[in-house]
Amino acid sequence: MRLDVLTLFPEVFAPFLEASIVGRAIRSGLVTVSCTNFRDFARDRHRSVDDRPFGGGPGMVLMCGPVFEALEHVEARAAGPSKRIVLTPQGRRLTQSLVAELAREPWLVLLCGHYEGFDERIRLGLEAMELSIGDYVLSGGEPAAMVLIDAVIRLLPGALGDEESAVSESFTAGALEYPQYTRPREFRGMTVPEVLLSGDHQRIAEWRRQQSRERTASRRPDLLDNEMS
Ligand code: ADE
Numbered sequence: 124m125r126l127d128v129l130t131l132f133p134e135v136f137a138p139f140l141e142a143s144i145v146g147r148a149i150r151s152g153l154v155t156v157s158c159t160n161f162r163d164f165a166r167d168r169h170r171s172v173d174d175r176p177f178g179g180g181p182g183m184v185l186m187c188g189p190v191f192e193a194l195e196h197v198e199a200r201a202a203g204p205s206k207r208i209v210l211t212p213q214g215r216r217l218t219q220s221l222v223a224e225l226a227r228e229p230w231l232v233l234l235c236g237h238y239e240g241f242d243e244r245i246r247l248g249l250e251a252m253e254l255s256i257g258d259y260v261l262s263g264g265e266p267a268a269m270v271l272i273d274a275v276i277r278l279l280p281g282a283l284g285d286e287e288s289a290v291s292e293s294f295t296a297g298a299l300e301y302p303q304y305t306r307p308r309e310f311r312g313m314t315v316p317e318v319l320l321s322g323d324h325q326r327i328a329e330w331r332r333q334q335s336r337e338r339t340a341s342r343r344p345d346l347l348d349n350e351m352s
Contacts, residue, residue, distance in 0.1 A: 124228070124279060126156045127197045127205070128268055129190070130235040131172060133158035135265050145273055148282045156272070157197075161185070164192040173238050182239030190234065190245050197232060205230045207251035208271070209241070210264030214253030217271065219297075221254075225271070226278040233271065235264030297346050299338045301331040 128136060136158050140149060148154050161172050166188060173183040198205055206228045215221070225231060234251065246253070256267040276282055304315040318330045339346050 124154045124226075124275075125230040126154060126272060126275075127230075127232045128156065128158045128235065128272075129161060129193050129197065129232065130158060130263075130265055130268070131161050131237050132235075132263065132265055133160050136269070139269050139272075144282060145276050148276045148279060151281070153279050153281055154276055159193050159197055161189040161193050164189040164196065176239065180239075184239055185236055185241045185245070187242045187244050187248070190241065191248065194232065194234070194249065201230075203229065205232045207232045207234065207249055209234045209236065209246065209249070209251045209253045210256075210267040210271070211236055211240070211253050212255050212258070212260050214255040216258075217254055217256050217274070219274075222271070222274040223278060226275045231275070233264075233268045235268050237263040297339075298335045299343060299346070301334040301338070 130136070136156075140146060140156055149156060162170050165172050171186070172189045173185050176182070176184050194207070206225070208225075208231060210233060234245075234249075254267075254271070256270045261267060304319060308315050308320070316330070318326050321327070
């Protein structure tokens, strides 16, 4: 898979792209990630990428020119069509099933907005999918792009080791994870449930299923009638 990120702050991605499962997937060649700075496509001597909104009002708006030119530059080195995604609180809400769909795409181009948002003609002209990671407003699309990148990469075949993949399966099944314990058996008076020490794999599996069901019912009942979301 190929991932391109278009942003005003490429430097915030560097440590994220080196660490943990994402870093390992990149190093092993499962995915390539490139960041491109809109500012490199500014035309004036101040390297402006934003301007005041027509009609007045607070804040600044990301201009069309640097965004279109950055995207055209990235896509000029194309092997096939890309899937363009604009991160915005106005977009479709990201869910695990949408993550799974996006993980099957060969090439995602993620556009991160800032300031008061994008010029509307960017939305109209790019024919991009607009995507939100939740009903709250971030200062920019970068944290949302990182959420999407992490969630997609961990679904690429080979990104997770055998032990880790079990976790993603239980999530994909539309339920919350059962509680986990490790050593010591007792910590500050809190003990590990006896069943987990029993060695009885059938009982353990049944206990975990039950815990998972109870947790989902009490914390996220919406998941029970909405598989995979
Ligand atoms: N940019 C600002 N807020 C956002 C959100 N909630 N999701 C995606 N992109 C955003």
